[in-house]
Amino acid sequence: xxxxxxxxxxxxxxxxxxxxxxxxxxxxxxxxxxxxxxxxxxxxxxxxxxxxxxxxxxxxxxxxxxxxxxxxxxxxxxxxxxxxxxxxxxxxxxxxxxxxxxxxxxxxxxxxxxxxxxxxxxxxxxxxxxxxxxxxxxxxxxxxxxxxxxxxxxxxxx
Amino acid sequence: xxxxxxxxxxxxxxxxxxxxxxxxxxxxxxxxxxxxxxxxxxxxxxxxxxxxxxxxxxxxxxxxxxxxxxxxxxxxxxxxxxxxxxxxxxxxxxxxxxxxxxxxxxxxxxxxxxxxxxxxxxxxxxxxxxxxxxxxxxxxxxxxxxxxxxxxxxxxxxxxxxxxxxxxxxxxxxxxxxxxxxxxxxxxxxxxxxxxxxxxxxxxxxxxxxxxxxxxxxxxxxxxxxxxxxxxxxxxxxxxxxxxxxxxxxxxxxxxxxxxxxxxxxxxxxxxxxxxxxxxxxxxxxxxxxxxxxxxxxxxxxxxxxxxxxxxxxxxxxxxxxxxxxxxxxxxxxxxxxxxxxxxxxxxxxxxxxxxxxxxxxxxxxxxxxxxxxxxxxxxxxxxxxxxxxxxxxxxxxxxxxxxxxxxxxxxxxxxxxxxxxxxxxxxxxxxxxxxxxxxxxxxxxxxxxxxxxxxxxxxxxxxxxxxxxxxxxxxxxxxxxxxxxxxxxxxxxxxxxxxxxxxxxxxxxxxxxxxxxxxxxxxxxxxxxxxxxxxxxxxxxxxxxxxxxxxxxxxxxx
Numbered sequence: 139x140x141x142x143x144x145x146x147x148x149x150x151x152x153x154x155x156x157x158x159x160x161x162x163x164x165x166x167x168x169x170x171x172x173x174x175x176x177x178x179x180x181x182x183x184x185x186x187x188x189x190x191x192x193x194x195x196x197x198x199x200x201x202x203x204x205x206x207x208x209x210x211x212x213x214x215x216x217x218x219x220x221x222x223x224x225x226x227x228x229x230x231x232x233x234x235x236x237x238x239x240x241x242x243x244x245x246x247x248x249x250x251x252x253x254x255x256x257x258x259x260x261x262x263x264x265x266x267x268x269x270x271x272x273x274x275x276x277x278x279x280x281x282x283x284x285x286x287x288x289x290x291x292x293x294x295x296x
Numbered sequence: 297x298x299x300x301x302x303x304x305x306x307x308x309x310x311x312x313x314x315x316x317x318x319x320x321x322x323x324x325x326x327x328x329x330x331x332x333x334x335x336x337x338x339x340x341x342x343x344x345x346x347x348x349x350x351x352x353x354x355x356x357x358x359x360x361x362x363x364x365x366x367x368x369x370x371x372x373x374x375x376x377x378x379x380x381x382x383x384x385x386x387x388x389x390x391x392x393x394x395x396x397x398x399x400x401x402x403x404x405x406x407x408x409x410x411x412x413x414x415x416x417x418x419x420x421x422x423x424x425x426x427x428x429x430x431x432x433x434x435x436x437x438x439x440x441x442x443x444x445x446x447x448x449x450x451x452x453x454x455x456x457x458x459x460x461x462x463x464x465x466x467x468x469x470x471x472x473x474x475x476x477x478x479x480x481x482x483x484x485x486x487x488x489x490x491x492x493x494x495x496x497x498x499x500x501x502x503x504x505x506x507x508x509x510x511x512x513x514x515x516x517x518x519x520x521x522x523x524x525x526x527x528x529x530x531x532x533x534x535x536x537x538x539x540x541x542x543x544x545x546x547x548x549x550x551x552x553x554x555x556x557x558x559x560x561x562x563x564x565x566x567x568x569x570x571x572x573x574x575x576x577x578x579x580x581x582x583x584x585x586x587x588x589x590x591x592x593x594x595x596x597x598x599x600x601x602x603x604x605x606x607x608x609x610x611x612x613x614x615x616x617x618x619x620x621x622x623x624x625x626x627x628x629x630x631x632x633x634x635x636x637x638x639x640x641x642x643x644x645x646x647x648x649x650x651x652x653x654x655x656x657x658x659x660x661x662x663x664x665x666x667x668x669x670x671x672x673x674x675x676x677x678x679x680x681x682x683x684x685x686x687x688x689x690x691x692x693x694x695x696x697x698x699x700x701x702x703x704x705x706x707x708x709x710x711x712x713x714x715x716x717x718x719x720x721x722x723x724x725x726x727x728x729x730x731x732x733x734x735x736x737x738x739x740x741x742x743x744x745x746x747x748x749x750x751x752x753x754x755x756x757x758x759x760x761x762x763x764x765x766x767x768x769x770x771x772x773x774x775x776x777x778x779x780x781x782x783x784x785x786x787x788x789x790x791x792x793x794x795x796x797x798x799x800x801x802x803x804x805x806x807x808x809x810x811x812x813x814x815x816x817x818x819x820x821x822x823x824x825x826x827x828x829x830x831x832x833x834x835x836x837x838x839x840x841x842x843x844x845x846x847x848x849x850x851x852x853x854x855x
Contacts, residue, residue: 144730145463145730148730152466159473159488162488162490163487166485166486166487167485167486169483169485172482172483173752173755173756174482174751174752174755174756176480176482176483176485176487177487178751179476179480179747179748179751179752180473180476180487180488183469183472183473183476183744184473186469186472187466187469187470187473190462190465190466190469191466193462194462194463194466197462217519217725217729219515219518219519219521220515220516220518220519220725223515223518223697224515224718224721224722224725227697227701227718227721228718230701231701231711231714231715231718234711234714235711239701239702239705243698243701243702246694246697246698247694247695247698250690250693250694250697251690251691251694254518254521254524254525254690254693254694255524255525255688255690255691256525265691268691268694268695269694272695272698273695273698276698276699276702277702280702280706284346284349284706285349286702286705286706286709287709288702288705288706289705289711
């Protein structure tokens with residue numbers, strides 16, 4: 139038996155999301171004398187989305203029943219690099235309140251290059267220089283030229 | 297009146313400060329557009345954070361500089377390395393790269409630069425003439441018509457996804473749903489916030505955009521780690537000298553191609569949601585069909601480069617016409633500009649040009665000047681591009697990802713926005729991997745609140761839902777929306793299934809109904825012409841049956 143394609147799984151997940159969001163529309167505060175209830179438009183959009191998801195699911199089911207290759211099966215490509223980048227960005231965001239945008243940014247750009255690029259000694263110095271110049275420059279532009287108060291960090295405040 | 301407005305707007309745009317910002321924007325755009333993997337949308341999105349603190353006209357001048365610059369810059373990579381810098385310059389590669397390989401890289405770049413310039417200027421002039429006229433038509437629209445126009449924009453964007461149109465529709469609806477998060481603009485009721493305080497104001501526009509377009513795109517580019525480590529241009533690569541005189545000579549010889557393709561680009565730009573990525577291929581294809589020697593296209597001939605480059609630059613002007621006259625984005629970049637304008641509390645609509653003429657004509661003048669600035673900066677930008685292409689992608693991407701975070705933070709001094717960026721980066725990456733188009737989603741985010749407010753206004757005016765289908769303009773947009781949904785099947789079936797031969801005549805006949813309902817001499821004549829054309833083509837198709845056994849009504853099976 140053929141397994142469900144990724145598209146079918148996405149359609150199912152979206153249908154579950156639609157069901158939850160539709161339920162949530164009943165929790166909206168009721169407004170007296172409103173010409174259109176705040177829930178009308180979201181419900182319309184959710185129902186539309188659900189209809190499209192059902193159509194996508196149906197297309198996939200018919201494709202499987204007809205023995206036709208449906209949407210793509212489980213993604214064969216490794217997305218390890220993307221996952222690492224997202225993870226590093228999340229860590230950068232977690233530590234920013236403590237380290238501040240400048241130090242956290244320096245570390246982030248340097249570590250990203252180390253993870254993605256070559257790791258010999260010469261490259262390490264190049265990565266460090268790129269991180270220092272780019273992050274320092276950007277920090278200076280935003281802080282002094284655009285007057286944006288970037289997070290200073292608990293560490294520097296101490 | 298037009299001249300007065302233009303003179304006043306010119307004075308407000310043509311200041312040293314604005315011109316400096318525009319030049320900076322154009323230079324950045326030229327380089328960003330040239331680097332494969334960096335799209336025009338990314339370039340404009342990443343410029344947004346710098347423009348928030350500026351006066352609206354200064355911010356728009358900067359963004360228009362980036363827009364025009366990146367549209368032009370896309371062809372550098374086409375000519376020099378055979379990879380389109382942006383999707384808007386795919387067709388440029390067909391002839392510019394062979395021309396460069398035939399020993400004329402300077403001519404290829406020169407023709408690209410000048411064709412882009414003239415394409416942009418032609419569309420700027422028509423922008424000044426057509427935008428106020430279209431805005432007058434837009435004044436006829438009621439909320440029902442606007443609602444249907446938005447529906448048409450979304451179906452049009454989704455239909456561009458071709459066979460994955462269903463995914464395009466899902467992406468568009470997801471965008472509409474995202475726009476519902478936070479307090480609604482009509483009653484101030486919190487929706488889908490799940491008790492999260494920062495969500496009360498909804499998702500900020502910038503983090504969503506940067507996440508969907510820049511963050512996810514960069515991570516897609518980085519997926520191939522080995523490729524990301526290697527510079528795109530080898531060390532020691534030399535820049536070709538741009539042959540300006542020879543390029544201008546070619547443009548004079550092929551001026552009809554230049555004008556024809558600029559008009560094609562402009563028309564595509566005016567249609568909601570269609571952008572340069574369509575127009576450049578369409579113009580190149582039309583030019584090939586119109587040529588007496590179509591077999592020479594793709595071998596490195598000037599007409600091929602002129603067609604693609606003049607069309608993609610003219611598309612920008614067309615997209616601005618729709619944005620300024622109707623408040624509907626003509627392409628994804630103008631959708632971003634629309635969002636940027638709302639941040640400055642300016643909402644383009646049919647009354648925009650008449651109520652804010654200085655700003656409206658300022659946009660036209662800024663767009664006009666941006667073409668000159670971009671032309672002047674092409675050569676220095678080309679040198680910088682060659683230098684930058686020696687930096688491996690992984691180093692550039694690491695710095696840009698950090699810049700995304702700082703830029704998004706600067707919007708509201710909020711780390712929550714940067715988390716939003718990360719979340720939408722993940723969503724954008726996943727959607728791209730599963731072949732969901734992102735353009736309909738962002739159109740949904742931009743147009744969602746407009747659609748909801750027009751629905752509310754229409755229901756407040758009348759509870760008669762049939763008005764959505766019986767008013768002339770509503771019916772007009774409903775018809776084109778339905779036909780745009782069927783369009784991908786029509787494209788696939790053309791020349792194979794018989795029903796496709798009747799698609800265009802049917803569209804003409806059906807469109808004649810709302811056009812005739814609009815009344816007036818011109819529109820009644822147009823309706824009659826549409827009806828006549830549709831009936832003539834239908835009768836002709838019936839009297840000229842396809843060769844027996846060659847094809848049938850609904851399938852593409854032959855024999």
